[in-house]
Amino acid sequence: MKRASIPVRIFRFYLEGFCSMTIGKTLWLIILIKLFIMFFVLKLFFFPSYLAKFDEPSEKQDYVSEELIRRATTH
Numbered sequence: 312m313k314r315a316s317i318p319v320r321i322f323r324f325y326l327e328g329f330c331s332m333t334i335g336k337t338l339w340l341i342i343l344i345k346l347f348i349m350f351f352v353l354k355l356f357f358f359p360s361y362l363a364k365f366d367e368p369s370e371k372q373d374y375v376s377e378e379l380i381r382r383a384t385t386h
Contacts, residue, residue: 361374362374
């Protein structure tokens with residue numbers, strides 16, 4: 312009988328542990344909701360996309376390089 316690889320055994324270990332949890336599933340749901348709020352909702356309101364106004368990749372590259380140089384020389 313051949314043993315499964317290490318990544319497969321690790322995955323099965325966590326899967327079996329997760330399936331046997333009772334309150335842990337609720338905690339994981341809370342964690343996932345918090346991550347969703349942090350990465351998707353907050354990004355929409357507090358981190359505007361400055362590169363969306365450019366159409367060509369070269370324009371985006373120029374903007375980023377100019378901003379990096381400007382910020383490096385002002386600090």
